[in-house]
Amino acid sequence: MLGAAAAAAPAGFAGLVAGLRDGAAGLRWGQTYGASDFGADFLRGYGWTELIGLRGPIASDDVAVGFLLLGPGLDYPAHAHEAEEVYLPLSGTALWQRGEAGFAPVAPGVVIRHPSWMPHAMRTGGEALVAAYVWRGGDLAAKSRILAG
Ligand SMILES: [Fe+2]
Numbered sequence: 001m002l003g004a005a006a007a008a009a010p011a012g013f014a015g016l017v018a019g020l021r022d023g024a025a026g027l028r029w030g031q032t033y034g035a036s037d038f039g040a041d042f043l044r045g046y047g048w049t050e051l052i053g054l055r056g057p058i059a060s061d062d063v064a065v066g067f068l069l070l071g072p073g074l075d076y077p078a079h080a081h082e083a084e085e086v087y088l089p090l091s092g093t094a095l096w097q098r099g100e101a102g103f104a105p106v107a108p109g110v111v112i113r114h115p116s117w118m119p120h121a122m123r124t125g126g127e128a129l130v131a132a133y134v135w136r137g138g139d140l141a142a143k144s145r146i147l148a149g
Contacts, residue, residue, distance in 0.1 A: 001045070001071050005128045009091035010108050017091050017130055020067060030055065032143050038077060045071025048133070054141045064135040069128065070094065076122040078147040082138030085114040092127035096120070119147050 002021035009017040020027075027049040035043055046069065050056040053064030068087070070076060078097070088111055095103040096112055098120050106112060114120045116137060122129065 001069060001128045002130070005069075005091040005130045008127055009130070013090040013108055020130065024049075028055075037146060038075075042074055042076070045069075045074045045128075046076070053135070061140070062136060064133075064140040066133055068131045068133050070122060070124050070131075071128050072124050072126055074124050078119045078121040079144035080114075080117050080119045080147060081135075081142055081144040082116050083135040083140060083142070084116050084137050085120075086134045087112040087114075088132045090130045090132060092124065092129040094125070094127075094129040095123040097122070 002017065002024055006014060006018040006021045029047045029049050031043060031047055033043065033046070038046075048066050048068045050064055050066035052058040052060050053066065054061065056064070056066065064083070067090075070092075089106055089108045091108055093105050093107045096106045097103045098112070098114060099118050103121070103123060
């Protein structure tokens with residue numbers, strides 16, 4: 001998944017995604033959800049690695065910074081969390097949904113912000129999504145609240 005994402009990343013992010021690909025085996029990857037949340041297929045294509053935060057190699061109580069992976073053809077249903085979240089997609093144009101708005105494509109390089117408790121969802125098409133994320137405020141290790149679809 002990361003190999004294809006590195007190949008598809010725009011020039012400004014290609015080196016970063018390639019570095020993530022090359023270093024992936026040495027990073028600790030986590031999943032916040034279980035199969036009962038969004039199904040087993042989702043878990044096969046979803047994961048994150050945290051570099052800064054409660055669970056990262058660089059400790060912080062105030063901010064969490066890491067990378068999210070979402071494989072092709074996945075639906076990350078509506079959810080919300082107390083922490084404010086900022087995403088920077090690095091590879092893959094996915095459909096993103098915020099608040100009451102409909103799904104809209106977001107290209108790599110376009111920053112997406114979810115204020116505290118704003119519902120949001122993502123869907124990938126043919127491309128995997130690799131995105132950097134920042135969480136701040138609230139419980140930085142909390143599982144998101146899953147919202148009825
Ligand atoms: Fe989120």
